[in-house]
Amino acid sequence: MSAPAHPASATATSTTPFGAGPLSRAAALVHTLLTVEALLLLAASPGLAALFLVGPDPSHLPLAALCLLPLGPALSAAVYALHHRDRDLTDLHPARAYRRGWRLNAGPALRIWAPLLAWLTVIAFTLTHFAATGLPAWWALLLAGVGAGSLLWGAHALVLVSLFTFRTRDTARLAVHFLFRHGRATLAVASLLILTAALTALLTEALPALLAAPLLLSLLHGDRTVIAETERDFTA
Template identity: 40%
Template sequence: MADPTSPGRMERVNPSASSPDPRQGAFWRATTVVYWYVVVEGCFLLAAAPGFAGILLLERDASNIPLYALCLLPLGPAFSAAVSTMAARMTAEEPNVWPRFWRAYARNLGDVLWVWVPALAIATVLGTTVAFGAAAGVDLFFTGAAIVLLVVVALWASHALMIASFFRFRARDIARLALYYLAAKPLVTLGSASYLVLATAVVAFGSDWMLALTAVVFAAFAGANARPMVADVTQRFTADDG
């Protein structure tokens, strides 16, 4: 009988051990990235569809500012879910994007609305003041102050959305943290200002639908831009489970 430990014995080779994992290839990674972007964009459009339907029916007129604000109401939770989902892309092992988005949407909905609704209400008042200030005889100083406040509210709302997307804080704590980080993280604030300006330019020189179809790109950029703020909030204002 041959010695099973002799060098002449053939060893059984596991085929899976020698074959490369297709998920490590460049083509797989590229198609996965495209898949994430396409599915998240589709989920965002579906979640924000009521608002987009209203915007489509409105004329671009200053008198419709309150109606525009009402149509923007569904966009806050939808954008927050897109940010959360895109932020999870780097650590997710499986591309189960569809359920991940809707879990994030349901989880963030309440916190986002608590900050998104007041931001829209204040922006509506300020926007109406800017649009009709001259006709109503409002002093130029107050119109300029309304423009500055409108920019601050937009930046504050951007920070508040990011914090509400990643943390479960009380609404007043989210509001205070968002205001604090306007000055505490100036580079994050500058990044928020840059994509808000870009979004405004897309709408002004393109169309509302062009902005809607690139929302996932803005969500990915917003999440990446907010990382220093999110890391600081995690370190300073959350409990260490360990």
């Protein structure tokens, strides 16, 4: 008579490699955010330090815009580093990714950022001195709407210039295209801008700068359809 089959004495168990579990991924994300935030503030620190010395007088708006010029390339490098971040805790190089993003994108980002900053400065200066213009009140609403639309366009353009290599005019056109084509992405950007404005108005002007990395990560998440379509339809 044949002997009965015995159950396996041991079962194979799958183990998660170190650095690939949920806690490790969370730690990797926190490390990346802190590193990128520190490098962003360091890159933009000359302009931000001067900005706090300028003061809130509306007549200083052109000078404030000059102080904000270094912020554009710093934001672009941060977007690049966050998009190319490593999920593995054992293989993190956020500083290297940030430096590469700065090297690749500083010039292109500035060619988008400087005209946008100049245009927003003209709008803000006009609104803060609106009584002296003699224009009807509805012009103020129109200018505010144009300024808000410009900020939304600028957010899409920041993502595009940080992750793709296009001519400046092509980046500008694509940002306009996505502004209207992907309403959900534009709505997500609008929500972030409203949150940033609320943090600035209710708490302190420094808070959005201190939370720039998580805000930019949220921007990337909101613009994921824009990124996917650009990769699919506008790159080789």
